Amino acid sequence: MSELPTGLSIIIPCHNEAGAIAPVLDQIERAAAGLSMPHEVIVVDDGSTDGSGTLIDPARFKLVTHAERRGYGAAIKTGVRASQYALVLITDADGTYPNELIPALVDSLGDADMAVGARMGASVAIPSLRRPAKWFLRRLAQYLAQRPIPDLNSGFRVIRRELFDQFKHLYPEGFSLTTTITLAALTSGRRVEFMPIDYHPRVGTSKIRPIQDTLEFLKLILRTVLYFDPLRIFLPLGLVLILAGMAVGIGSKLILGRLMDVSTVLLFVTGVQVLVIGALADLITRRLK
Numbered sequence: 001m002s003e004l005p006t007g008l009s010i011i012i013p014c015h016n017e018a019g020a021i022a023p024v025l026d027q028i029e030r031a032a033a034g035l036s037m038p039h040e041v042i043v044v045d046d047g048s049t050d051g052s053g054t055l056i057d058p059a060r061f062k063l064v065t066h067a068e069r070r071g072y073g074a075a076i077k078t079g080v081r082a083s084q085y086a087l088v089l090i091t092d093a094d095g096t097y098p099n100e101l102i103p104a105l106v107d108s109l110g111d112a113d114m115a116v117g118a119r120m121g122a123s124v125a126i127p128s129l130r131r132p133a134k135w136f137l138r139r140l141a142q143y144l145a146q147r148p149i150p151d152l153n154s155g156f157r158v159i160r161r162e163l164f165d166q167f168k169h170l171y172p173e174g175f176s177l178t179t180t181i182t183l184a185a186l187t188s189g190r191r192v193e194f195m196p197i198d199y200h201p202r203v204g205t206s207k208i209r210p211i212q213d214t215l216e217f218l219k220l221i222l223r224t225v226l227y228f229d230p231l232r233i234f235l236p237l238g239l240v241l242i243l244a245g246m247a248v249g250i251g252s253k254l255i256l257g258r259l260m261d262v263s264t265v266l267l268f269v270t271g272v273q274v275l276v277i278g279a280l281a282d283l284i285t286r287r288l289k
Contacts, residue, residue, distance in 0.1 A: 007038035007085030013075030014093040015046040020203035021093045022055050031102040042082055044075040073177035089158040094202040097156040106158055112191040113163045117156035121198035137217050144225040144232050145186040150194045153179040176220040187228035234278020241271030
């Protein structure tokens with residue numbers, strides 16, 4: 001791909017956000033006026049049925065429409081394909097993110113590959129029911145990525161187009177796209193900056209499905225880390241199985257006076273197999289880099 005011109009493409013995925021999209025776009029337009037570079041605003045109407053697309057002025061903003069709903073990730077990918085600049089900023093259409101901070105977020109990028117608006121400011125309106133799952137997924141991701149991650153899946157971030165395109169074959173169609181690019185960047189050694197932001201209550205109804213989307217996030221975290229650093233998963237799992245086999249063998253000998261041969265051997269051999277598979281996966285991963 002030829003080098004893209006310096007500038008910022010602001011991409012807003014939108015599905016049934018008629019109650020919020022117009023004021024959000026006004027806010028973005030005011031904030032973008034403070035940028036020191038050319039910019040464009042691209043709204044991707046992801047199969048809205050509430051007339052959201054009719055509220056977008058084509059003289060002010062670029063509108064791209066999906067005939068039917070394809071998902072958050074698909075909308076972002078469509079927006080990026082339609083963009084023309086070297087930097088891509090994504091934000092939501094529901095009024096949750098402080099879009100007035102767009103210039104500050106762009107400035108925080110500096111020489112990094114991505115800057116993320118981390119929802120850790122003084123006012124963060126994340127529903128209580130979602131907090132335990134978010135905490136668990138973030139801690140798991142931090143362990144696997146081997147560094148702190150203040151916000152794993154914030155939808156307010158600026159990304160260098162080169163970074164986005166490098167991992168586009170990994171991005172899902174749904175909400176997990178932001179999680180994927182965070183983990184892909186961190187586990188591949190890219191520099192990511194986190195800027196604290198507030199997070200406002202959304203306008204309208206959330207599209208998040210708590211159980212299904214949490215399971216998708218978990219699956220995505222494991223898949224992404226397996227892609228970049230498989231030993232982070234296979235090594236501890238294999239060692240746990242080997243130690244469990246040893247513990248069962250020693251415990252049965254001490255307590256029952258006999259060795260539980262089948263259980264001990266099964267756990268031990270399974271642990272060794274997991275380690276071997278992990279080593280092979282790691283060799284393949286490093287060969288492909």
